[in-house]
Amino acid sequence: MNNVRPRMTNLFEQLGLDSGEAAIAQFIDSHQLEANINIVDAVYWSEAQRQFLAEKIKSDGEWAIIVDQLNESLHEDATK
Template structure:
């Protein structure tokens, strides 16, 4: 079982992405989404990444807080209003 408190770094590891601070910042800077594109429908996710995001967002557990954090950060340039719905 997964015993650590989820963080953005651990989320990136779970998604198979580079979890260094620089890589996370670069990913966020280069993968901004428009307000009409929900996080889970972003075109850059693989099926496995998409499924991980959906699964953990729906659980409304500690992981969902980190997924929400990523959602907010990927929508900063477009100032997403309200939450992203599944």
């Protein structure tokens, strides 16, 4: 059983990305999505990352909240 508490840093670790605060901010800033692009359809995810995100969204559990927060952050520029 995986007892990792869902947090943005843990999400980035699960995705195999740098989970430092500055690295997360830089990733979000440099990977903004257009409004019509779903987070799982972003071109920069590997297939494993895409599947992980889709699974967490579908589970509608604690991880879904964190993935949704990332999704909102990646669409910040699209809502301005």
